[in-house]
Amino acid sequence: MKKIGVICLAALMAACTTVNVTLIEQQTGLVGKGTADAGANSGTMKIALADKTFEGPWTVMRTTGGETYYHSEQGHVGGTAFGSSGRLTSDSASGTGVANLSAGDGATMRCEFKYSMVGLRISGLGVCRDREDKLYDLQISN
Numbered sequence: 001m002k003k004i005g006v007i008c009l010a011a012l013m014a015a016c017t018t019v020n021v022t023l024i025e026q027q028t029g030l031v032g033k034g035t036a037d038a039g040a041n042s043g044t045m046k047i048a049l050a051d052k053t054f055e056g057p058w059t060v061m062r063t064t065g066g067e068t069y070y071h072s073e074q075g076h077v078g079g080t081a082f083g084s085s086g087r088l089t090s091d092s093a094s095g096t097g098v099a100n101l102s103a104g105d106g107a108t109m110r111c112e113f114k115y116s117m118v119g120l121r122i123s124g125l126g127v128c129r130d131r132e133d134k135l136y137d138l139q140i141s142n
Helices: 003-014
Strands: 018-025 031-037 042-049 052-064 068-077 080-090 094-100 108-118 119-132 135-141
Touching: 018 042, 031 052, 042 094, 052 108, 094 119, 108 135
Parallel strands: none
Antiparallel strands: 018 031, 018 135, 031 042, 042 052, 052 094, 068 080, 094 108, 108 119, 119 135
């Protein structure tokens, strides 16, 4: 039973390591897709848009507290474990973030976004601007 719980927790944590990112150019509707690794408060974002791939660091600042914890309990009698249980507890969190992305040809893009996390669900909205002053809507979800 304990082994199954550990496997389930590992699978759950692995599923939350990346979030999907969609970029939509506001005037033409050109769509780019990518991912951002869901680290604690920073990581790497990567977006393929037309013939370029933008990649770079992102970071966020939480404006309200929120954490996810795994609580494990086990009883012992005479040094022998006789039962265990576990539960996942989550709080909500939200905040603002910035991503500074660049492509291999020197093109750059700066994104500002807000995000919300409820339990293990992450969503966010923002705006990106490239070096040519084109604006893009940014959507983040898992």
